Amino acid sequence: MFSKEIIIELDKIDRLVNWEVISDFHIGNENFQHGLAVKTLDRILDDPYRFTSFGGDQLDLILPGDPRFKHESVRLDTKSEQMDAFDEFFEPLWDEQIRYLDVGMEKIWYEQWGNHEYKSRVMEEGEMKRWCRDHGTTFMGSKGLIGLDIRFNDKSLMKKTLHVNHGFGSGDAKKALENLTVNVEADIYQMGHLHQPMGFESETIFWNDIKKKWDSKEQILINSGCFTTGIRDGVDEWFGQRNKLKTSKPGTWTVTFDAYNGKMNQHG
DSSP states (O other), rough: HHHHEEEESSTTTOOOOOEEEEEEEEETTTTTTHHHHHHHHHHHHTTTTTTEEEEEEOBOOOOOSSSOOOOGGGSSOSHHHHHHHHHTTTHHHHHHHHHHHHOOSSSEEEEOOHHHHSSSSSSOOOHHHHHHHHHHHOOSSSEEEEEEEEEEEEEEEEEEEEEEOOOSSSSSSSHHHHHHTTTTTOOOOEEOOOOEEEEEEEEEEEEEETTEEEEEEEEEEEEESSSSOOOOOTTTOOHHHHHSOOOOOBBOEEEEETTTTTEEEEEO
């Protein structure tokens, strides 16, 4: 597992910080939602304090030779074509990342890989790490911990722990998120994989060393969504062949940090 610290220096003490994860992009899939992707990229570029991360499955990587491969479902059928298309689409964001690095921050907090990459047998960990370095980003495996520190005039206003995951398995996103809290202590639990953009808040009890008594604090749990549908008219795809018919729901989810007032919230 990987970990890192993220430091955000505010230009105004009451500035809101937004974190919108781009997960399960699946470029190369015929069901890829290009219009949604453009709107998401524009939204992130237009707000200097809207940050992002890549949560895995950037590439679809169901290629010829894979038993799941269908010509009707794949737009780009080589790894290099998918990687090149991904890099070209996000070129403005790579440029923005370099500008942020020059002032000691990161527009893209990290990149993870998902099961479509690490289970594909065509993408090795070393290659994924090199690809991240080309983007100017940090590779965070499939799971990681982030120490987020939001500051003003070099003084910390808010510190939060983020447990970030690509995700695994199938089923209900809410239950999968709740399972993340069992062995890891964090303020925010984020995952992708299940293609169900959603979020909810929970309370956890802890010992408050300042008050010298028990206390409770808010936790946020989010599924960061996807950029592809699972079912398409006139094509018999894997999502439609399953026993329980269920499609993907394209979209993203955002966590907002109000460091000045010590609050955070989640919204789609």
